[in-house]
Amino acid sequence: MQAPTAVLSGRYRFKSRLDAGTKAPTWLATDEQTGKEVVASALPTARVAALMGVVGLKHANLAAIVEVVDSPEPAALPEGAPAGGAVVVAEHVGGKTLHQALKSARLTPAEAITRWIMLCQGVAA
Secondary structure, three states, X not given: OOOOOOOEOOOEEEEEEOOOOOOOOEEEXXXXXXXXXXXXXEEOHHHHHHXXXXXXXXXXXXXXXXEEEEOOOHHHOOOOXXXXXEEEEEEOOOXXXXXXXXXXXXXXXXXXXXXXXHHHHHHHO
């Protein structure tokens, strides 16, 4: 990935592309205001509208959406980022994604139920 020279929204500096198990291009970035790592995903504007109401929502089973950058400057996006749309910036939570965990092993019924409950609690929030 060719990192852009500009900083997204004057704040987020892209570091590397992530395999997030999604179709949306996703990158690891640094929030230069807080020094924390964040995840930035490029999404079509139509998909982003539904997320606007949950920006800043805190829940133990969700990575909080920090900001939605609508119509970002092209110079601030990494090479290969789709033009037109928005970038959703969320907390970075280390570890394996559920998608990655399921690639390497099956869940026991108890693990599946526990994860399902956690997922439902996050969606309910």
